[in-house]
Amino acid sequence: MNLDSPRPRISLATVAIAADLLELQKLCFQEEAEENHEFNIPPLTQTVEELREDFRTHTVLAAWQGQWLLGSVRGRREGPVCHISRLMVHPDHRGKGLGSLLMAAIEDAFRGVNSYELFTGERSLRNLRLYAGLGYVPVRREQVTQRLTLVHLQKRRAGKELVAGLSTPPFD
Numbered sequence: 547m548n549l550d551s552p553r554p555r556i557s558l559a560t561v562a563i564a565a566d567l568l569e570l571q572k573l574c575f576q577e578e579a580e581e582n583h584e585f586n587i588p589p590l591t592q593t594v595e596e597l598r599e600d601f602r603t604h605t606v607l608a609a610w611q612g613q614w615l616l617g618s619v620r621g622r623r624e625g626p627v628c629h630i631s632r633l634m635v636h637p638d639h640r641g642k643g644l645g646s647l648l649m650a651a652i653e654d655a656f657r658g659v660n661s662y663e664l665f666t667g668e669r670s671l672r673n674l675r676l677y678a679g680l681g682y683v684p685v686r687r688e689q690v691t692q693r694l695t696l697v698h699l700q701k702r703r704a705g706k707e708l709v710a711g712l713s714t715p716p717f718d
């Protein structure tokens with residue numbers, strides 16, 4: 547399979563792909579687990595029933611090349627914030643921009659929010675570099691287990707700070 551042609555297509559996923567998505571998720575997050583020396587992480591322990599439930603609570607996008615599922619990402623709105631999770635690209639198709647495309651697509655699907663939030667393991671240096679390049683900044687750290695510390699990152703939607711600033715009377 548070649549990513550150059552045809553171009554992968556990103557679309558809204560339905561619960562019908564839950565089993566295939568779980569298989570891809572377990573393959574993709576193995577590396578994240580290895581890097582962080584922690585295998586007891588939700589992407590690896592999630593059951594197909596739990597993943598089906600995610601389709602009720604999240605917007606799930608999938609990247610396809612023909613019939614092949616190459617990647618995915620989830621988003622969920624909570625007030626003015628969109629929480630992004632489970633960004634994944636098949637190991638054979640990484641480093642070609644698909645992860646960034648999925649991020650752009652999920653941000654676009656939640657255009658109405660003020661900010662996007664996500665997290666990754668503090669040892670996932672390539673993930674941190676990817677998110678930094680997309681404009682995400684670290685806002686807090688959370689120690690989850692003895693081995694695993696998460697870095698929470700945030701990106702404000704362009705113009706949101708400006709709008710907030712303009713709504714403040716100039717004489718304040």
Ligand SMILES: CC(C)(COP(=O)(O)OP(=O)(O)OC[C@H]1O[C@@H](n2cnc3c(N)ncnc32)[C@H](O)[C@@H]1OP(=O)(O)O)[C@@H](O)C(=O)NCCC(=O)NCCS
Pocket residue numbers: 574575577578632633634635636639640641642643644645646647665666667670671672673675676
């Ligand atoms: C993170 C991930 C989705 C990136 O997908 P991708 O299609 O390779 O992303 P892009 O091609 O748009 O961007 C490449 C960047 O991603 C980052 N990256 C993270 N893991 C990578 C990997 N295994 N291979 C290549 N790039 C990776 C790097 O910063 C790279 O930039 P660089 O070229 O400066 O090193 C993919 O590596 C993946 O599925 N990882 C496992 C699951 C995971 O950790 N998801 C994130 C959870 S927070």
